[in-house]
Amino acid sequence: MTDDASGTNVLFDLWLASRAATSVLDEALRPAGLTADEFAVYSVLVAAPLTPGELASWMAAPPTTVSSYVRRFEARGHVRRLPHPDDGRSYRVELTREGRRAHQRAGALFLPVLRDVEARLGRSTGAVRGALARTRTALDVVRPGGA
Amino acid sequence: MTDDASGTNVLFDLWLASRAATSVLDEALRPAGLTADEFAVYSVLVAAPLTPGELASWMAAPPTTVSSYVRRFEARGHVRRLPHPDDGRSYRVELTREGRRAHQRAGALFLPVLRDVEARLGRSTGAVRGALARTRTALDVVRPGGA
DNA sequence: TCTAGATACTACGAGATCGCATTACTTGGA
DNA sequence: TCCAAGTAATGCGATCTCGTAGTATCTAGA
Numbered sequence: 434m435t436d437d438a439s440g441t442n443v444l445f446d447l448w449l450a451s452r453a454a455t456s457v458l459d460e461a462l463r464p465a466g467l468t469a470d471e472f473a474v475y476s477v478l479v480a481a482p483l484t485p486g487e488l489a490s491w492m493a494a495p496p497t498t499v500s501s502y503v504r505r506f507e508a509r510g511h512v513r514r515l516p517h518p519d520d521g522r523s524y525r526v527e528l529t530r531e532g533r534r535a536h537q538r539a540g541a542l543f544l545p546v547l548r549d550v551e552a553r554l555g556r557s558t559g560a561v562r563g564a565l566a567r568t569r570t571a572l573d574v575v576r577p578g579g580a
Numbered sequence: 581m582t583d584d585a586s587g588t589n590v591l592f593d594l595w596l597a598s599r600a601a602t603s604v605l606d607e608a609l610r611p612a613g614l615t616a617d618e619f620a621v622y623s624v625l626v627a628a629p630l631t632p633g634e635l636a637s638w639m640a641a642p643p644t645t646v647s648s649y650v651r652r653f654e655a656r657g658h659v660r661r662l663p664h665p666d667d668g669r670s671y672r673v674e675l676t677r678e679g680r681r682a683h684q685r686a687g688a689l690f691l692p693v694l695r696d697v698e699a700r701l702g703r704s705t706g707a708v709r710g711a712l713a714r715t716r717t718a719l720d721v722v723r724p725g726g727a
Numbered sequence: 728t729c730t731a732g733a734t735a736c737t738a739c740g741a742g743a744t745c746g747c748a749t750t751a752c753t754t755g756g757a
Numbered sequence: 758t759c760c761a762a763g764t765a766a767t768g769c770g771a772t773c774t775c776g777t778a779g780t781a782t783c784t785a786g787a
Contacts, residue, residue: 439627440623440626440627441623442694442698442709443694443697443698443701443705443708443709443712444601444605444690444693444694444697445620445623446708446709446712446713446716447594447597447598447601447712448598448601448602448616448617448620449638449639449640449712449716450594450598450712450713450715450716450719451594451595451597451598452639452640452641453640453715453716453719453720454591454594454595454715454719455595455640456640456641457640457719457722458591468773469595470595473592473595476587476588476592480586480587484735484736485735485736485737486734486735486736491596492596492599493596493599493600493602493603493604494599494603494774494775495774495775495776496735496736496737496775497736497737497738497774497775497776497777498773498774498775499736500736500737500738500775501737501773501774501775504737505773517735520734520735520782520783521735521781521782521783522734522735522736522780522781522782522783523734523735523736523782524735524736543591546591546722547589547590547591549718549721549722550590550591550715550718550719550722551589551590553714553717553718553721553722554590554711554714554715554718557711557714558590560707560711561590561593561711561712561714561715562589562590562593564704564707564708564711564712565590565593565594565596565597565708565711566593566597567700567701567704567708568597568600568601568697568701568708569593569596569597569600570700571696571697571700571701572597572600572601572604572697573600574696574700575604575693575696575697575700615743631765631766632765632766632767633764633765633766641744641745642744642745642746643745643765643766643767644744644745644746644747644766644767644768645743645744645745646766647745647766647767647768648743648744648745648767649743650766651767652742652743664765666753667752667753667764667765668751668752668753668765669750669751669752669753669764669765669766670752670764670765670766671765671766
């Protein structure tokens with residue numbers, strides 16, 4: 434179950450699927466002015482404000498990348514920095530009303546794609562999600578520092 | 581099965597898993613001088629020479645990105661351009677001996693990670709791969725132009 | 728209380744990604 | 758045989774990613 438005849442493997446499959454998703458979503462979301470990655474970050478933030486560090490471990494990105502994101506989103510007026518109550522070195526990143534609106538606009542373009550993919554996956558959607566969650570967990574264990 | 585209580589979905593899960601994988605592999609492969617993306621491309625090419633266009637649709641990347649890849653890999657001496665027999669506008673990208681060696685060195689660093697992930701996925705590895713393949717297919721259908 | 732070491736973030740810069748516009752070749756039709 | 762339209766790849770440039778090095782703050786121990 435390791436490598437099949439085609440010489441591929443789980444991680445390669447993951448790479449292909451993810452590239453396909455990013456490519457489709459980048460294009461679908463373009464009219465809303467967000468990339469697939471940005472939309473994902475907005476989606477995390479819409480649930481609750483997070484510190485840059487938390488965001489970094491969530492999305493498995495280096496701190497400097499998150500820093501750039503915050504700067505960019507703030508320049509767009511989509512995000513605001515709230516002082517951190519217990520730690521003066523940090524802060525919390527919160528979506529502004531404008532940011533939430535942008536997320537919603539993008540969401541309207543995202544949903545049809547999601548629905549289409551879900552429809553094609555059919556009742557196996559849940560299984561796929563479970564598989565992805567397990568894969569992520571496996572990877573987080575391999576490299577400490579994950580969520 | 582669409583969105584669970586956490587407000588996430590299959591595509592979001594895919595994004596998280598893929599980011600985790602890239603992050604782990606970028607670090608693991610660094611001593612070999614390849615990124616996770618580059619390793620994946622080398623892996624495709626090690627099987628057979630491809631045209632830039634074929635490569636682009638395989639990895640769902642824009643042609644200009646593939647162009648940059650080829651230029652970079654060629655500068656490293658890892659890749660060579662073979663004239664295309666039937667089409668003077670194109671060519672085929674082939675891994676050189678040196679490129680194959682680099683791929684092998686990276687492969688030695690990649691394998692332990694893969695084995696670890698597979699071990700943690702256990703007998704569900706095959707199911708996960710199937711799920712990923714179906715997801716990719718679904719996405720390719722959503723946006724024509726896939727493999 | 729003071730300080731050494733750890734931790735959170737960022738300035739900066741090198742290099743990567745990818746859209747737009749262009750060049751080069753191929754192909755189908757007159 | 759020509760040519761108009763279509764297709765493959767690339768030059769260029771704007772923007773993004775992220776490693777290195779550095780600043781600000783926190784924490785534990787003496």
